[in-house]
Amino acid sequence: MIKFLIKGLMRDRSRSLFPVLTVFAGVFLAVFLYSYINGVVSDMLKMTAHYQTGHLRIMTQAYAKEINQNPNDLALIGVNELLQKLNKKYPQMIWTPRIKFGGLLDIPDENRETKIQSPVIGIAVNLISKSSPEYKLLNIKSAIISGHIPNNPGEILIADEFAKKLNVGPGDTATLISSTMYGSMTMVNLKIAGTVYFGITAMDRSAIFTDISDIQSALDMQDAAGEILGFFPDDIYHDEQATLIASSFNEEFKNPEDKFSPQMGTLPKESGLSDYLATINSMSIVIIAIFIVTMSIVLWNAGLMGSLRRYGEIGVRLAIGENKGHIYRTLILESMIIGIFGSILGTLAGTGIAYLIQVYGLDMSFLFKKSSLMIPNELRARVTSGSFVIGFIPGIFSTVLGTSIAGIGIYKRQTSQLFKELEV
Amino acid sequence: MKYTIILIMLIFPALLFYQTKSANEILKKIDENRLSDSKIIKAKMIIHGRRGKRVVEFKSWQRNIYDSFTEYLAPPREKGTKMLKLGNQLWTYSPHTDRTILISGHMLRQSVMGSDLSYEDMMEDPFLQNMYNAKIIGEDTILNRNVWILELKAKKRNASYDKRKIWVDKERFITLKENLYAKSGKLLKTVVVNEVMNVDGRWIPRTALYKDVLKTGKGTRIIVESIKFNKNIPDYIFSKASLRR
Numbered sequence: 001m002i003k004f005l006i007k008g009l010m011r012d013r014s015r016s017l018f019p020v021l022t023v024f025a026g027v028f029l030a031v032f033l034y035s036y037i038n039g040v041v042s043d044m045l046k047m048t049a050h051y052q053t054g055h056l057r058i059m060t061q062a063y064a065k066e067i068n069q070n071p072n073d074l075a076l077i078g079v080n081e082l083l084q085k086l087n088k089k090y091p092q093m094i095w096t097p098r099i100k101f102g103g104l105l106d107i108p109d110e111n112r113e114t115k116i117q118s119p120v121i122g123i124a125v126n127l128i129s130k131s132s133p134e135y136k137l138l139n140i141k142s143a144i145i146s147g148h149i150p151n152n153p154g155e156i157l158i159a160d161e162f163a164k165k166l167n168v169g170p171g172d173t174a175t176l177i178s179s180t181m182y183g184s185m186t187m188v189n190l191k192i193a194g195t196v197y198f199g200i201t202a203m204d205r206s207a208i209f210t211d212i213s214d215i216q217s218a219l220d221m222q223d224a225a226g227e228i229l230g231f232f233p234d235d236i237y238h239d240e241q242a243t244l245i246a247s248s249f250n251e252e253f254k255n256p257e258d259k260f261s262p263q264m265g266t267l268p269k270e271s272g273l274s275d276y277l278a279t280i281n282s283m284s285i286v287i288i289a290i291f292i293v294t295m296s297i298v299l300w301n302a303g304l305m306g307s308l309r310r311y312g313e314i315g316v317r318l319a320i321g322e323n324k325g326h327i328y329r330t331l332i333l334e335s336m337i338i339g340i341f342g343s344i345l346g347t348l349a350g351t352g353i354a355y356l357i358q359v360y361g362l363d364m365s366f367l368f369k370k371s372s373l374m375i376p377n378e379l380r381a382r383v384t385s386g387s388f389v390i391g392f393i394p395g396i397f398s399t400v401l402g403t404s405i406a407g408i409g410i411y412k413r414q415t416s417q418l419f420k421e422l423e424v
Numbered sequence: 425m426k427y428t429i430i431l432i433m434l435i436f437p438a439l440l441f442y443q444t445k446s447a448n449e450i451l452k453k454i455d456e457n458r459l460s461d462s463k464i465i466k467a468k469m470i471i472h473g474r475r476g477k478r479v480v481e482f483k484s485w486q487r488n489i490y491d492s493f494t495e496y497l498a499p500p501r502e503k504g505t506k507m508l509k510l511g512n513q514l515w516t517y518s519p520h521t522d523r524t525i526l527i528s529g530h531m532l533r534q535s536v537m538g539s540d541l542s543y544e545d546m547m548e549d550p551f552l553q554n555m556y557n558a559k560i561i562g563e564d565t566i567l568n569r570n571v572w573i574l575e576l577k578a579k580k581r582n583a584s585y586d587k588r589k590i591w592v593d594k595e596r597f598i599t600l601k602e603n604l605y606a607k608s609g610k611l612l613k614t615v616v617v618n619e620v621m622n623v624d625g626r627w628i629p630r631t632a633l634y635k636d637v638l639k640t641g642k643g644t645r646i647i648v649e650s651i652k653f654n655k656n657i658p659d660y661i662f663s664k665a666s667l668r669r
Contacts, residue, residue, distance in 0.1 A: 062474070073474055106525055114526055175523050177531075182478055183471070183538025184502060187518040187525065220501065260475070 006337060015310070019302050019335070020342040023399055026295040027346025027391035028353075032381070033287055034390045035354035039382030041280055045237065045273065047200060050137045051123070053270035054229025055237045056093065056246060058082070062259040063226060070100045072181050072219060072226055076262055079225045086228065090245055094133045094233060097225035099124040099215050103178030105208065106187075107166050116166055120176065122208045124215035128153065137231060138209070140196065146170055147194025150211060155193035157209040163195045170194055176208075180220035188218035199378065230264075242266040291394040292401070299335070299402025318413060328407050335403035336396060343395030347388055354381035447558035447574055453597040454590075455551050457626050460653045462487045467649055468498075471539045472642035480537045489550055491662045502537060506667045514543060517667035524667050539644040540613065540636035544584045552576065555583050566600045567617070569593045585612065596620070596627035611637055624653050 049055055059067070062074040076082065079097050086095045101122045109115035126132040127140075127150050135141055140149060145160040147170030156174075163169060172192050180186045190210065198204050216222055230245070232238055246264040255261040268274035317327055361378035468481040481498040492509045496502040504519035514527045527534075532543040549555050556576035564571050576588040587609070591601035602615040614637060619630040628651060635643030660666055 104531065106523070108523060112523055175521055175525070177525060179534070180501075180538065182473055182475075183535050184480075185516065185534060185537070187521045187523055189521045189523070 015334075016338055016341075019299055019338045019399060019402075020345070022295060022298050022302065023339055023342025023395045024346045024349070026291045026398065027343045027395040028350045030288055030291045030394050031347050031350025031387055031391040032354050034284060035351065035383050035387045036357065036379075036381040037280060037284060038384060038386070039354070039358060039380045041277065042382055043380060045267065045271075045277075046235075048271045048273065049231070049237065049267055050139075051200070051203070053265075053267050054096075054227075055232050055242055055267050056230035056264055057267075057270045058086075058228040058230070058249070058262050058264045059226065060260045061254070061256075061263050064263060064265070070102060070226060072099065072101060072179075072221060072224075073183060074260070075099070075181060075221060075224045075226045076228065077224045077260070079223055079228065082228065082262065086230070090230070090249075092233070093230040093245070095228055095230050096126060096133055096137070097212060097228050099212060099219070099221065099224075099226045101178055101215060101219060101226075103176055105166065106175040106177055107168055108173065108175065118162070118166060118206065120162075120206050120208055121203070122176070122178075122210055122215070124210045124212040127155075127157075127209060127211040128213070133231065137235075140209070143196040143198060145195045145197050147192065150193040153211060153214055154189070154191055155211070156190045156214075157194050157196045158192050159204045159207045160195040160197050161204045162206050162208075163192070168192055176210075176218065178219060180218075181224060182220060184220075186218055186220070188214070190214070228262075237267050239266065239268070288390070288394055292398050295394060295398035296401040296405075299399050300405045302402065302406075314410060315413065318410075324410050324413070328410050331403055331407045331410075332400055335399040339396035339399035340392070342399070343392045346395060347391040350391060351383050351387050354387065355383050357381040358383055447560045448553060450560075450572060450574060450592055450597065451553040451556065451558050451576075454592060454599060455553055457597045458628060459489050459550055460626075461489075462653070462655055462657050464652045464655055464657065465648060465650070468647050469537065469539050469541075470645040470647070471537070472644065473538060474641055478538065480539070485657050485661050487657055487662060492546075493661050493666065496537070508662065508664060508667055509546060510662060512547060514547060515664060515667060522668070524664060535636075540634045540639060540641075541644065542584075542636075548584045555580060556588065561589075564591060566591050566593075567620075569596070569600065571600055593627070598627040598629065613637060621648070623651050626653065 058076065060074055060076055063071055063076070066074065076097075083095055083097065086093070099122075101124065103120055103122070104117050105120040106117045107115045125134040125138065127134065135149075140157070144157075147157075150156065158166075158168070158174075166174070168174060170192055174190050174192060176188050176190055178186055178188075190208075196209070198207065212225065216224065232241070243266055246266050249262075249264040253261060254263045268277060314327060318324065357379075358381045361380045364379050463486050465484045465486070466482075467484070468479055471478045471480060478499065480496060480502060482494050482496045484492055484494040486492040490509075490511050492507075494507040494509075496505040506517040508515045508517075514532070515524050516527055517524045527543050532547060535542055536546065552558075555578060557579055558574045558576050560572050561575045562573040564573055571591040571593055574590050574592055576590060578586050585604040586607040587605040589603040589605070590599045592599055598617070598620055599615075600617045600620075603611055604613040604615075606612050614635045615632055616635075617629040617632045620627055621630040622628075629646075629648065631645060631647045633643050633645050
């Protein structure tokens with residue numbers, strides 16, 4: 001039966017071409033948009049996790065309240081002991097301490113006086129240890145533009161664009177002027193080991209990476225850190241596990257009475273992206289619903305036109321005794337075949353274009369010139385298993401829906417009138 | 425009735441003029457009491473931060489009212505840090521980096537050694553009469569002393585505080601309490617003098633609590649250990665070379 005219907009569709013192009021093209025266009029757009037949104041959101045989450053929140057983040061309750069100001073005077077103290085406990089209790093996670101700080105980067109002239117000065121944002125991580133997880137998390141090795149990864153204390157990496165602005169390069173000395181944990185002004189001389197390209201405008205404009213022990217010493221933060229970040233080894237956020245770890249940690253370590261006691265939060269909560277992600281999910285559903293409704297209307301219309309054109313054929317089929325319900329079902333079966341065929345074509349085209357954008361990316365840096373968000377300059381789509389399935393929902397549903405509505409006309413045909421109608 | 429109105433119209437501006445004049449006279453007296461051609465101060469700041477307190481000790485040499493040189497003596501981490509103010513320029517020297525840095529722009533708003541004082545506070549023209557117009561708005565008693573309450577409104581746009589409210593001892597012309605406001609009218613800082621002392625006929629605060637109300641914490645207590653007025657201070661002290669000495 002199906003074979004017979006397929007033959008019919010292939011021989012009578014006017015029955016299949018327009019509906020297939022409609023389904024193809026709709027499915028292509030749905031698959032492409034799904035993959036694109038998926039790519040942008042997962043890149044944003046990855047960047048946010050790697051540079052800001054981790055999959056899990058520990059800080060003092062007081063620090064968490066003023067997180068936007070990087071209040072290092074409220075940092076965690078006794079970090080080494082806490083790290084030992086974390087590694088023992090949650091060995092499945094990678095734990096790494098970080099200090100975020102701000103200040104000025106001052107470049108000296110030959111008399112050791114200020115030649116040029118600029119505001120700087122800094123991230124202090126474990127840079128010197130070769131086994132540091134930060135190399136992978138921050139993609140440091142491939143981000144190097146010139147120079148090398150710091151090998152010795154006092155060496156830093158600086159954003160390439162920032163280095164060009166300050167007219168410095170590997171081997172030059174820069175003085176960091178910042179505030180200690182206790183609020184005093186502090187200065188430390190740092191040697192530029194290399195320049196890096198982060199691919200995030202907010203960081204490329206004015207960021208440096210330093211080794212955490214240098215900053216602990218400079219900011220009077222011995223055995224202290226602003227945050228401890230936790231990452232899943234596969235670098236994928238697992239909400240259920242993360243929530244369990246966070247609640248077990250908070251139960252044991254968080255003391256509501258002590259504002260300096262640690263608290264743990266999960267990526268969506270810490271990044272403030274949970275509402276945003278929920279909105280994006282709803283948006284995806286809305287986009288698919290719009291495609292279903294629009295395509296259904298178009299295909300309903302196509303079905304009506306097809307019914308008019310096939311008025312005689314259906315009449316003959318009824319006249320020779322074919323059941324109305326059988327005709328209706330064959331029409332729906334035909335529409336399903338069209339839907340599946342159009343969806344396959346649309347999915348192939350949608351995932352194909354999305355894959356190209358996944359590989360090559362779209363340079364949107366011109367949009368983020370003044371941005372302080374952790375958004376990568378190159379937006380990339382992401383083709384996942386979902387991309388291959390998502391298009392079939394609107395593709396098949398809309399054709400079936402359109403035909404179901406258009407096909408109702410069959411039941412309105414009067415058998416007694418058939419021969420009169422067929423005389424024409 | 426007609427004569428009464430004319431009389432009021434004549435007397436009122438005169439009263440206003442008299443009051444303004446006397447308020448400005450008070451400012452002049454305050455400046456005369458606390459400012460001198462040169463002075464050497466040894467003091468300490470007890471800084472009550474959010475995680476405990478720290479004590480910072482320093483010695484400061486001042487000349488011509490506008491120039492000063494400060495050396496930090498304790499704690500060990502700050503020891504050897506020096507600051508030089510020449511007119512409206514301020515440099516700081518860190519012995520750890522052997523660097524002299526000009527403090528300018530938004531850095532001036534930073535806290536001095538983590539205290540409730542900012543570099544801007546150090547940079548303001550110390551002559552109140554140059555910077556502010558004053559009017560007497562009331563009287564009060566502080567530390568068992570009768571005081572005038574003066575409201576000071578900035579004459580110049582570069583004043584660190586648009587408005588000040590000061591409580592001035594009627595006999596000693598020392599400010600015993602001070603509230604500092606932003607242009608919006610928001611209270612930014614408060615200074616409360618707890619103890620005064622007389623040195624060479626001048627009344628000066630011995631201990632005072634300086635509080636940045638925008639910061640959490642209990643403020644910074646400044647304790648003057650010694651102060652000498654009108655001493656000869658060699659010129660070389662007020663040079664950039666002395667920062668690295």
